[in-house]
Amino acid sequence: MISLQCLRLLQGGQSLSRADMARALGVTRATIGHAVAELATAGLVLETPTPTPERIGRPGVALRLNPQGALFMGVEIDTRAVSAVLLDLTMRVIARKVDPVGDTFHDPKAMVPRILSAAQSLAAHTDPARLAGLGVAVPGLVGRHGQVVNAPLLGWRNFALQEALQDAAPATWQIDVCNDAFAFASAERAADLEPSSLLMVLLAEGVGSAYLDEGRMISGAHGFAGELGHMIVSVHGKSGALETMAGAAGFPAAMRPGWSVAQGVADVLATANTPETLAALDLWAEALAIGLANATHLLDPSRIVLGGPLSVLYPAVADAVTQRLSALMLQGHAAPSLHLARYGGEGAAIGAAARLRARIFALPDLGKSPSATPFPTAPVVPNRANPASRALRQRTTS
Amino acid sequence: MISLQCLRLLQGGQSLSRADMARALGVTRATIGHAVAELATAGLVLETPTPTPERIGRPGVALRLNPQGALFMGVEIDTRAVSAVLLDLTMRVIARKVDPVGDTFHDPKAMVPRILSAAQSLAAHTDPARLAGLGVAVPGLVGRHGQVVNAPLLGWRNFALQEALQDAAPATWQIDVCNDAFAFASAERAADLEPSSLLMVLLAEGVGSAYLDEGRMISGAHGFAGELGHMIVSVHGKSGALETMAGAAGFPAAMRPGWSVAQGVADVLATANTPETLAALDLWAEALAIGLANATHLLDPSRIVLGGPLSVLYPAVADAVTQRLSALMLQGHAAPSLHLARYGGEGAAIGAAARLRARIFALPDLGKSPSATPFPTAPVVPNRANPASRALRQRTTS
DNA sequence: TGGAATTTGTTTACGAATGATACGAATTCC
DNA sequence: GGAATTCGTATCATTCGTAAACAAATTCCA
Numbered sequence: 001m002i003s004l005q006c007l008r009l010l011q012g013g014q015s016l017s018r019a020d021m022a023r024a025l026g027v028t029r030a031t032i033g034h035a036v037a038e039l040a041t042a043g044l045v046l047e048t049p050t051p052t053p054e055r056i057g058r059p060g061v062a063l064r065l066n067p068q069g070a071l072f073m074g075v076e077i078d079t080r081a082v083s084a085v086l087l088d089l090t091m092r093v094i095a096r097k098v099d100p101v102g103d104t105f106h107d108p109k110a111m112v113p114r115i116l117s118a119a120q121s122l123a124a125h126t127d128p129a130r131l132a133g134l135g136v137a138v139p140g141l142v143g144r145h146g147q148v149v150n151a152p153l154l155g156w157r158n159f160a161l162q163e164a165l166q167d168a169a170p171a172t173w174q175i176d177v178c179n180d181a182f183a184f185a186s187a188e189r190a191a192d193l194e195p196s197s198l199l200m201v202l203l204a205e206g207v208g209s210a211y212l213d214e215g216r217m218i219s220g221a222h223g224f225a226g227e228l229g230h231m232i233v234s235v236h237g238k239s240g241a242l243e244t245m246a247g248a249a250g251f252p253a254a255m256r257p258g259w260s261v262a263q264g265v266a267d268v269l270a271t272a273n274t275p276e277t278l279a280a281l282d283l284w285a286e287a288l289a290i291g292l293a294n295a296t297h298l299l300d301p302s303r304i305v306l307g308g309p310l311s312v313l314y315p316a317v318a319d320a321v322t323q324r325l326s327a328l329m330l331q332g333h334a335a336p337s338l339h340l341a342r343y344g345g346e347g348a349a350i351g352a353a354a355r356l357r358a359r360i361f362a363l364p365d366l367g368k369s370p371s372a373t374p375f376p377t378a379p380v381v382p383n384r385a386n387p388a389s390r391a392l393r394q395r396t397t398s
Numbered sequence: 399m400i401s402l403q404c405l406r407l408l409q410g411g412q413s414l415s416r417a418d419m420a421r422a423l424g425v426t427r428a429t430i431g432h433a434v435a436e437l438a439t440a441g442l443v444l445e446t447p448t449p450t451p452e453r454i455g456r457p458g459v460a461l462r463l464n465p466q467g468a469l470f471m472g473v474e475i476d477t478r479a480v481s482a483v484l485l486d487l488t489m490r491v492i493a494r495k496v497d498p499v500g501d502t503f504h505d506p507k508a509m510v511p512r513i514l515s516a517a518q519s520l521a522a523h524t525d526p527a528r529l530a531g532l533g534v535a536v537p538g539l540v541g542r543h544g545q546v547v548n549a550p551l552l553g554w555r556n557f558a559l560q561e562a563l564q565d566a567a568p569a570t571w572q573i574d575v576c577n578d579a580f581a582f583a584s585a586e587r588a589a590d591l592e593p594s595s596l597l598m599v600l601l602a603e604g605v606g607s608a609y610l611d612e613g614r615m616i617s618g619a620h621g622f623a624g625e626l627g628h629m630i631v632s633v634h635g636k637s638g639a640l641e642t643m644a645g646a647a648g649f650p651a652a653m654r655p656g657w658s659v660a661q662g663v664a665d666v667l668a669t670a671n672t673p674e675t676l677a678a679l680d681l682w683a684e685a686l687a688i689g690l691a692n693a694t695h696l697l698d699p700s701r702i703v704l705g706g707p708l709s710v711l712y713p714a715v716a717d718a719v720t721q722r723l724s725a726l727m728l729q730g731h732a733a734p735s736l737h738l739a740r741y742g743g744e745g746a747a748i749g750a751a752a753r754l755r756a757r758i759f760a761l762p763d764l765g766k767s768p769s770a771t772p773f774p775t776a777p778v779v780p781n782r783a784n785p786a787s788r789a790l791r792q793r794t795t796s
Numbered sequence: 797t798g799g800a801a802t803t804t805g806t807t808t809a810c811g812a813a814t815g816a817t818a819c820g821a822a823t824t825c826c
Numbered sequence: 827g828g829a830a831t832t833c834g835t836a837t838c839a840t841t842c843g844t845a846a847a848c849a850a851a852t853t854c855c856a
Contacts, residue, residue, distance in 0.1 A: 002814080019833055031814055033835060038492045057832025058822040141730045150730030157730070197619035209696070213623075220611065220698020220733060221595035227695040230728045232688050234632030290630050297625040298607070298696060301616020330628045332539045332548030332555075334620060400843080415802055429843055431805060455803025456851040801854075808847080815840075825830075 002027060003035035004363070007044060007384030010065045011361050012193040013090055015048055019059025036063060043130070044069040044089070044360075045332030063090045070360060071126050073119050073134045074353025076180065076346075079105055079153060084118040085127055085346055087353040089360075091190055094345070095125045108148065110161040112168055119169070132360070133174030135352030136161065137183035139204065144223040153205060176355050180348045181226050182210030182217060184307050186358060187343050187351030189215060199301035199336070201228060201292070202348075203310035205241040205261060211299050228295055235287045245287035248310050261309045268313055285317035289324035296329065296336055313338060399426060401433035402761070405442060408463045409759050411488055413446055415458025434461060441528070442467040442487070442758075463487045469524050471517050471532045473749025474578065474744075476704040477503055477551060482516040483744055484523055487758075489588055491744070493523045506546065506557040510566055511784040517567070530758070531572030532690060533750030534559065535581035537602065542621040544575030551603060574753050578746045579606030579624050580615060582705050584756060585741050585749030587613060597624060597699035597734070599690070600746075601708035603659060606640040609697050626693055633685045643685035646708050659707045666711055683715035687722035694727065694734055705739030712738060 006021050018036055022029045039045045046066040050059060067088040069212045079101075081350030086095040087122020099118045104110050119134050127168030138161065141150025146162025162177040169175060185200035192198075202208040211218045218225050243249065248261045259267070271277045292304060314321070318338070326335045343350050347371050404419050416434055420427045437443040444464040448457060465486040473482045477499075484493040497516045502508050513605070517532050536559065538549025544560025560575040567573060583598035590596075593613020600606040605627030609616045619624050627641030641647065646659045657665070669675045690702060704712050712719070724733045741748050 028815055028817095030836080034813080055832080056824045056830075056832080058824095058835055133838060141728070152729070152730075196403065211696075213611075213618065216614075218611045218616060218697070221700035221734070222698055224731050225611075225696065225698040227698075227728055227731065230695040230731075231692045232632070232726065233630065234637040237635070237637075239632040239635075239637075282828075294629045294692065295696060297628040298609075298693060299616070300620055300623040300625075302619035328630065330539070330548075330625055331550070332803085333622050333625065333628075336619070415804075427805060428807080428845085431807095432842085453803075454801075454853045456805080456853095458804060553838055797856100799854105799856090802852080804849100804851075806847105806849080809845085811842105813840100813842080813845080816838085817836100818838105819836080820834090823831080824835075826828090 002031055002363075003038045005037060006032060006035045007065075008361050010045065010063065013065070014193075015062040015064045017062060019060050021063075037112050041186075042069075043241040053183065067092065068127075068130060070132050070357070071130050072132050072353035072356045073122050073312060074137070074183070074349040074356075075115055075118060075134065076137045076183070076349040076352065077105070077111065077115070078139060082111070082114055082118050083349050084115075084122055085349045085353060086122040087350060087357065089355065089357065091350075091357070093350065094174055095122050096346070097121055106155045108154070108156045108161060109164070112161070112164045115165065118170055128170075128172070131173065133172075133176065133202065133356050134165065134169060135176045135178070135354075135356045136165065137178060137180040137348040139180045139208070139225050141227075142177055142179045142182075144219070146175070148177070149222075149224070157270070174356055174359070176352070178352065178355060179208065179210070179223075179226065180204075181210040182219070182346045183351030184341065184343075185210035185212055185217065185305075185351065186354045187347050188305050188307075188341060189217075190351075190354040190357060191342050191359040196303060197299075197301045197305045199292075199299060200341070201295075201304060201306050201308075202307060203247065203314075205249045207247045208308075209295065211301065211367070213293075213299075224378065227300065228291060231291055231294060233287060233290045233294070235283060235290060242287060242291040246284055246291060247256060265309060265312060269316075272316060281313070281317050282312070282320065285320040286324065288317070289328060292321070292338075293325055293328035296325070297333065300333070301336045302334075303337050304336045305341050306338065307343070307347050311340055314338075400429055401436045402759075404430060404433045405437060405463075406759050408443065408461065408624065410727070411463070412591075413460040413462045416459060417458050419461075428465070440467075453776060460747050465490065466525075466528060468530045468755070469528050470518050470754045472535070472747040472749065472752035472754075473513055473516060473532065474521065474535045474580070474581070475503070475509065475513070475552065476537060476748065480509070480512055480516050481744065481747050482520055483747045483751060484520040485748060487755065489748075489752065489755070489787050491737070491748065493520050494744070495519055502645070504553045505554070506554045506559060510562045513563065514566055524706070526568075529571065531570075531574065532567065532755050533574045533576070533581065533752075533754045535576060535578040535746040535750040537578045537604070537606070539622050539625075540575055540580075542617070544573070546575070547620075547622075555644070564625070572586075572754055572757070576750065577606065577608070577621075577624065578602075578616070578755060579608040581746045582614065582739065582741070583608035583610055583703075583749065583755060584752045585745050586703050586705075586739060587615075588749075588752040588755060589740050594701060595697075595699045597690075597693060597697060597702045598739070599693075599702060599704050599706075601645065601704060601706040601712075603641075603647045605645045605689070606706075607693065609693075609699065611697075624688060629689055629691070629692060630672030631685060631688045633681060633688060640689040644682055644689060663707060663710060667714075670714060679711070679715050680718065682720040684722065686715070687726065689779065690719070690736075691723055691726035694723070699734045700732075702734045702736050703739050704736065705741070705745050707743075709738055711783040739784055742749045 005025050009021055018032045019029055022032045044066055045063050048062045048064050048082050050062055067087045067090045072087045080101045084097045085093050088094050097118050138148055138151055139153050141149040143149050147160040150157055162175050165175045181202040189212055198212045199302050200210045209226040209228035230395045231242045235245055329335045341347055403423050407419055416430045420430045443461050443466055446460045446462050452747055467487045470485045480497045482495045483491050486492050495516050536546055536549055537551050539547040541547050544557040546554050548555055560573050563573045580599040582600050587610055596610045598608045607624040609625035629640045631640050633643055640726045727733045739745055
């Protein structure tokens with residue numbers, strides 16, 4: 001129990017000594033000693049070559065996450081490719097693979113082996129015992145059990161993707177299928193040091209979102225929360241779903257028939273000074289500001305993070321959006337800060353993997369009765385009959 | 399730790415035997431025996447006169463919450479009165495007091511003693527040692543620390559009400575100041591047996607809301623979440639904040655100058671068949687449906703509960719609202735069910751008290767290090783040197 | 797009517813986790 | 827080089843929960 005708390009202290013990449021942890025958790029150093037020994041034999045933490053002594057007294061031994069302690073695969077599915085990444089415990093991408101799909105994306109059943117083969121080729125880079133599992137991000141409505149309820153872009157309806165993957169994948173892999181905005185938000189969350197109230201807005205063909213309240217994902221009763229794109233807004237007298245105005249599919253002037261999102265965005269940037277484009281951007285800014293204001297009044301995030309292909313247009317309208325957003329805010333209601341996402345095109349795939357990573361740090365749900373350990377705690381280096389307290393000491397004793 | 403879990407099992411008013419609890423929590427009966435003895439000496443649970451033997455074998459002893467185990471006061475503040483209720487552990491109102499305020503409500507500082515005197519007169523009904531504290535519901539923006547940031551109806555700005563009450567109230571009282579919609583939602587939540595994803599919408603002069611995701615209140619970064627009334631919507635070409643269309647202050651045709659909400663509502667009901675009123679109700683239904691659809695796409699509640707004075711008009715438009723709401727829902731997105739609130743005019747006061755009650759059942763926040771017990775566990779009947787296991791047995795041994 | 801079967805609640809012995817305390821180790825200060 | 831300080835560990839006591847056994851209260855059935 002305490003060992004999990006210790007692990008959580010290292011979650012953000014910090015280096016702490018045992019004594020630091022003891023102070024942070026309000027327990028004795030002895031207790032931390034046991035917990036760390038446990039984590040070390042499980043291969044989840046490492047001692048680092050002691051950074052800076054500085055203070056008087058015996059310097060502590062810095063502990064950090066073992067990057068190789070656990071590995072996670074993340075896959076993003078869209079109409080062009082299956083993009084997969086392999087993530088280590090410190091959130092570093094250590095391998096990637098993009099597998100273009102032709103027209104096969106229409107058939108979810110046919111995509112299952114494609115997803116798994118992309119994953120398998122990443123899995124080859126690492127020790128299978130350390131591989132926690134596979135996360136998949138899908139653009140569309142995904143239920144609590146990873147079933148794709150409706151993914152209009154892909155043309156999928158009611159397909160139990162998580163179940164299908166679970167059946168076909170190695171039994172040791174954990175499988176998690178989720179909405180792409182949820183995944184993207186998880187990536188941002190994992191990179192945060194402290195939990196915050198964060199609204200992730202994914203600007204792609206549609207407009208998706210995910211809200212993390214104090215670091216906790218708000219998924220709703222069915223897992224469908226965050227459909228910001230379907231909010232009805234009215235811009236310059238025209239009323240309709242936000243994503244018909246702020247999403248790529250409805251971006252005025254930019255999205256010519258047959259163009260990809262990237263082409264449209266490139267064209268907008270190339271013609272950024274023409275009156276036509278300026279007007280279109282202004283309309284976009286207006287729609288965005290109203291949508292974000294509505295979401296802010298309902299959710300009160302401290303930060304809004306914009307991601308997705310269209311978000312590269314945001315700097316062009318940043319001033320207009322923030323200004324209108326502030327103007328729309330209720331008296332006393334603080335306008336959240338607006339940023340671009342930390343991760344770019346790979347964000348959803350990284351986030352899908354990050355969701356699995358988060359399980360390792362997740363507090364047990366005290367609501368339920370019995371729960372298995374989130375990760376098999378097999379030692380990286382099998383040591384015979386060690387009293388656990390000697391598990392680290394290689395560096396010190398050598 | 400286990401004793402809290404036992405308490406939580408009884409939260410909804412259920413009667414369970416020790417063996418039932420052991421099965422539910424996946425622990426041995428011995429463990430439950432200890433935990434229950436602890437709860438019994440703390441005066442939080444009681445044995446009941448054994449309801450129904452039924453099954454073969456020795457019948458279990460039914461346990462339930464001791465209604466007198468803890469008492470909570472809740473106060474609602476509006477422009478007409480300070481309304482206070484005294485709630486027991488089983489959510490029953492055991493005393494009430496309405497203290498009309500004249501024009502003094504404008505001065506928050508002057509309201510502090512009025513709130514406390516109303517509370518004191520309720521506190522006289524009960525044992526001070528069993529009185530957990532006082533919850534206060536305020537119509538307006540309330541920050542995380544119970545400071546009223548902006549309450550337009552009352553004309554309050556930036557007043558640290560919780561702090562002021564804490565200073566003036568008896569030191570043993572816990573004080574909690576929150577938004578009225580949050581309070582109302584807490585009342586509904588407490589009456590639920592299972593945690594659900596519930597959107598509470600409070601239809602008063604303004605339109606407030608509160609969302610509970612799987613039973614957990616979503617309060618936002620500053621505690622300002624739920625300002626549904628400030629969502630910009632467009633109804634029949636007219637665009638503006640939802641509460642100017644669906645709130646009493648902006649209810650067309652009904653709210654004549656100088657009328658109270660109650661008068662306006664009565665007038666609407668009296669003239670429900672005139673074309674004018676029908677048109678007004680239709681507009682109201684339309685605005686409500688759009689607001690609820692927007693909120694549903696963002697939050698995905700399984701239930702929406704309507705409360706507040708205006709909610710009595712809802713049955714007149716129920717069909718229109720549910721129909722339009724369904725029509726606006728995204729393909730695959732389930733429309734939530736719509737209900738009227740369980741509690742009427744006292745809902746906010748009851749909810750303010752229920753928030754304190756919820757603390758007794760709250761799981762400890764594993765994020766923080768040291769936490770005091772949420773409730774002083776002084777025995778109701780001081781028994782000398784009892785080995786705790788004999789604490790109940792009165793009924794059995796007599 | 798009286799045992800057999802069954803379920804409940806408690807008791808006793810034991811194991812695991814954590815705190816308290818003491819001690820050796822590693823470093824700075826002087 | 828010694829005093830001061832901090833770190834990590836070892837040892838013992840305490841607390842919490844389990845396992846197993848047992849007494850109690852009831853139904854079933856001859």
